[in-house]
Amino acid sequence: MxxxxxxxxxxxxxxxxxxxxxxxxxxxxxxxxxxxxxxxxxxxxxxxxxxxxxxxxxxxxxxxxxxxxxxxxxxxxxxxxxxxxxxxxxxxxxxxxxxxxxxxxxxxxxxxxxxxxxxxxxxxxxxxxxxxxxxxxxxxxxxxxxxxxxxxxxxxxxxxxxxxxxxxxxxxxxxxxxxxxxxxxxxxxxxxxxxxxxxxxxxxxxxxAWSWGVDNMLGYLNVQIDSLLVASLFSLHLAGIYQGGNRFVQAGFAVVIALAAIHIPRITREIKDGGPRLSRPELLMNLEFTAIGVLGAIGLAFVAPPVTLFLLGEDYAQMGPLWPGFAVFFLARAIAAGIGVSLVSIGVPIWRIVGQVLGLSVTFCAILLVRRYWGINGVPWAMAAGAATTLTIYGLVRLNYARGAGLFGTTGVRSADT
Structure with missing residues (x-):
């Protein structure tokens, strides 16, 4: 504690x-x-x-x-x-x-x-x-x-x-x-x-360590590709407004990343001792990440709009329509982060890379699509679509390893390195 x-x-x-x-x-x-x-x-x-x-x-x-x-x-x-x-x-x-x-x-x-x-x-x-x-x-x-x-x-x-x-x-x-x-x-x-x-x-x-490097870089791109693109796809003024809201989203991700750093050593030891089964500590960890995602999404959707307007001033009033998309994006990424800890602990960065690449591809295509029809207000929803894709891949891979280990039991446990 x-x-x-x-x-x-x-x-x-x-x-x-x-x-x-x-x-x-x-x-x-x-x-x-x-x-x-x-x-x-x-x-x-x-x-x-x-x-x-x-x-x-x-x-x-x-x-x-x-x-x-x-x-x-x-x-x-x-x-x-x-x-x-x-x-x-x-x-x-x-x-x-x-x-x-x-x-x-x-x-x-x-x-x-x-x-x-x-x-x-x-x-x-x-x-x-x-x-x-x-x-x-x-x-x-x-x-x-x-x-x-x-x-x-x-x-x-x-x-x-x-x-x-x-x-x-x-x-x-x-x-x-x-x-x-x-x-x-x-x-x-x-x-x-x-x-x-x-x-x-x-x-x-x-x-x-090349695979871990690729995984980390893709993970960053999946949560920051919007920051990299908005300045080139839109004006610096709109980029500044978007980044004003996105900065609060990234603050929430700092909590998620730090929590993952706490859990990785513990879940690694758990999997090393019992194989890639779904243990009670791992299930509780994923519930913890889900709870953070839900609370963060509620905060971004309902608390962040008036607070940011007060703190940053009327120059940033245009960020209002961005918040619902930011909320859904944060929820999906927080849940995916919990499952991602499990994949790191098992030692299979290649599957994290697959999930990140597919999520990034969806995000990039979606940003280009929403830019034409909804402008900068559609970018957070494009990010949410990519995050949902990564979450789906992570979940399917983790369940596959759990099935090979007897899901919740230890029967039929296979090596975490396979």
């Missing part, structure tokens, strides 16, 4: 800090400039997942299964992350330089993107805290780094210092957080020091 409370506290602090920073930035910049910032964040987060290469999920699973190798597993993760992050920064900088953009925004865009990539190193390091059960340490680290982030970014937003200063503030805050997270993670494994590995070892780690 304490672990869940500590994790909940950590998630709520990060979510709250992110929302406060978002509200201040959105109000200070207005829809058009905020649309540009949110689009940079969306693309940079996608790139950060490529550089993560799925090691967030893989490390949780591997450290839980082999705690005696925790330091070596984390070291391999961070080495690969560092190499890919450096490459991404170089390529991203060139892409920003060549891309068409509003005058004077190139350097701020580069700094904001770099801030996301560097912050993702800290997020990966936090995996070690969760895998080893050090939720209290994660809570304290999250609390005071989040407070610092809000203080710095909030001051910049309230002073209307402009995009260049905002970029510097984000870059400094996220870099500080990443350094502290990595140093703290190293101390979790007594007698083990993080070190730079030869490139051949990094390449070996990459090959062993």
């Amino acid at each position: 304490f672990n869940r409370l500590a994790m909940a506290g950590s998630v709520l602090i990060r979510m709250g800090a992110g929302l406060v920073a978002f509200i201040l930035i959105a109000r200070g910049l207005g829809p058009e400039a905020y649309g540009l910032v949110a689009t940079v964040f969306a693309y940079a987060t996608l790139v950060s997942l490529v550089t993560d290469f799925g090691f967030g999920s893989k490390a949780l699973r591997d450290i839980a299964a082999e705690p005696e190798r925790g330091g070596a597993i984390l070291n391999a993760c961070l080495n690969l992350k560092a190499v890919l992050t450096l490459a991404a920064m170089v390529i991203g900088g060139i892409a920003i330089w060549l891309a068409p953009k509003p005058p004077g925004t190139g350097l701020p865009m580069a700094m904001l993107g770099a801030a996301v990539l560097i912050g993702a190193i800290g997020d990966l390091a936090l995996t070690a805290y969760r895998a080893t059960g050090k939720y209290r340490s994660e809570l304290w680290l999250t609390a005071w780094t989040a407070a610092l982030h809000v203080a710095v970014v909030g001051w910049v937003a309230l002073s209307h210092a402009g995009l260049p200063i905002l970029g510097i503030a984000f870059l400094a805050s996220r870099s500080f957080y990443a350094v502290l997270a990595v140093v703290g993670a190293e101390r979790l494994f007594a007698g083990y020091r993080l070190s730079v590995q030869p490139l051949v070892h990094v390449w070996t780690s990459m090959k062993s």
